[in-house]
Amino acid sequence: MSEFEELVDSHYQALYRFGFSLAKNPDRAADLVQQTFCVWAQKGHQLKDRSKAKTWLFTTLYREFLGHTKRSKRYAEEDISEMDHQLPIVEHDNARSIDAKRAVELLQELDETYRAPLSLFFLQQHSYKEIAEILDVPIGTVMSRISRGKEQLRTKVNKDTGRNIISINQQNSNHG
Secondary structure: OOHHHHHHHHHHHHHHHHHHHHHOOHHHHHHHHHHHHHHHHHHHHHOOOHHHHHHHHHHHHHHHHHHHHHHHHHOOOOOHHHHHHHOOOOOOOOOOOOOHHHHHHHHHOOOHHHHHHHHHHHHOOOOHHHHHHHHOOOHHHHHHHHHHHHHHHHHHHHHHHOOOOOOOOOOOHHHO
16 A cells, blocks of 8 residues: 555545534535645655654645635635525434534534634644644644633533533643
């Protein structure tokens, strides 16, 4: 198996989940991952320290997402009102306050500024340092965005369930 195939096998699923958390669209997420691996095929040889390939891939995907977002603001692709029929139907189980799928759905409603670091931290289990490298922001900014994002997510969860839930604060604090 080639190095490229090993890289795809090792990181495709995690990159797709990150892309989906950013783009909120399975096709767009797949496109982001494909573009990320295309960039790797063109420029990956320039990375001297192969142990940093994972961080490089996540950073590249994030930059591809930002570039697409910037372009799409200039050239709107579709009217959101035409997309209502494609939104998932959410069935609530009143016996549970919230499940993981619903938490991820609520995460998708957050602004990208908070969604990206929260997704990388909770869903992909990156450290604060790795997130700072991927997003190209200082580690203090990552910590601040995760903290504010958790508070926004907690507010959405509480509103969604109609009651307060246990704090999501310290469950993964050993990642920093």
